[in-house]
Amino acid sequence: MKGALLINLGSPKSPEPKDVKPYLDEFLMDKYVIDVPYLLRALLVRGIILRKRPEESAHAYKKIWWEEGSPLIVLSERMHKKVKAKTEIPVALAMRYGEMTIEKGLQELHEQGVTEVLLFPLYPQYAMASTLTILVLAEEIRKKKFPQMKFTDVPAFYNKPDYIQNLADLMQKSLEGYDYDQLVFSYHGIPERHIRKTDVTKSHCKIDGSCCSTPSAAHAFCYRHQCYETTRLVAEKLQIPKDKYCLTFQSRLAGDKWLDPYTDIEIDKMPSRGIKKIAVVTPAFVTDCLETLEEIAMRAKEDFEANGGEEFLAIPCLNDDDAWVQTATNWIEEWAFAEKKAI
Known part of the structure; x- marks a missing residue:
């Protein structure tokens, strides 16, 4: 059974x-x-x-x-x-x-x-x-x-069409009527060494800006590639121009080199660059949790507004959609x- x-x-x-x-x-x-x-x-x-x-x-x-x-x-x-x-x-x-x-x-x-x-x-x-x-x-x-x-x-279902459709539909519904300056895809961070440890080829993942877009067997277990691919597929599905969205990583610990750019640093800098209205989606999670509800929807919002940001939208996870x-x-x-x- x-x-x-x-x-x-x-x-x-x-x-x-x-x-x-x-x-x-x-x-x-x-x-x-x-x-x-x-x-x-x-x-x-x-x-x-x-x-x-x-x-x-x-x-x-x-x-x-x-x-x-x-x-x-x-x-x-x-x-x-x-x-x-x-x-x-x-x-x-x-x-x-x-x-x-x-x-x-x-x-x-x-x-x-x-x-x-x-x-x-x-x-x-x-x-x-x-x-x-x-x-x-x-x-x-x-x-x-x-x-x-x-x-x-x-x-990992990061690129499965039905998952991408579910995520895109939820985002579209959340973004309806909201004219954002930038859409932030914020993923949970991991140390760079984790990427290299899960590289089945033992040589492909160099985190050099090109390896994630170069076809490889390593991608089946590469968190970084999969985050970028989820972002690309959703952005294409929603027809979001490349200059209207970015990808960042959150929740790092001190002492190691973690995947970057870092969500908190990037969001804090946005108001000074004229980006006053943002939306943040967290596709590393299918369920809202501490990292989405407190770290993003509360802390990141407070910091964004403290630095001159005007509007901040936290898009919910898929949850029980x-x-x-x-x-x-x-x-x-x-x-x-x-x-x-x-x-």
Whole structure:
């Protein structure tokens, strides 16, 4: 029997420091997030970052927390509920970090008799710190707890026509009647070394301005290329002139060279260049979360206006948009019924 497991990032149990700290510990101690030797990672995370970050992050979470709970969890649950209502295939929901574990999600499917699972990371672009860590952990759990299960995974869908159409339609609706000076495609940042580590050719990804536009097998796992490709396809779909949009990366940590240009720096400079009205979309996420609701819709907006900006529009993520739900359901059913269709 076949079933699917939707997997998102996760969230603290509450926006209080006592719950934010263990969540951050689990997240930052992931070797695919901070990819340095364990002892160095432990020193950095537990000896330095977790001394101040839980209080700071808790403050940020409190600004976006809903009465029902974490926006990311609530929105993921809404999407999950809609997908379940559209298919007879068993579908469960899990998070990479926090209490809604992948093991619990697999157990739920196991109890329904599922032996073949479609792992569905809810990330359009492939990255070590998102897609890879999910797939590795799921496989570790399978070997220990569910050895009879068979896994298939949904590849990065950054360029799939139906996803691009969903994103473009949502953006067009959000932008209706809004005459922006610049549209910012802001993606979550990652260290440049992650790009090189996921380069299957071991030589293509030089991050030199041309490698992402030069055809290569590396692109199947290159986060940077996939961000640029999503942007290009959506801009073409919406017929946005090249001088009216830009691509940036947000949420970096100090100490390493991260993908640039940086969202905060670019947005802060825009008013001085005569760009007074902007819209920001965050296509690295399909679900609104701390990085979209607080970092962009609140902090970036405040900084933009403080520097002379006049209007700032934060475009929501796909969340539980009906067209996106239908797309996700279609992908699950295409996989589940592939053999029947072939016959």
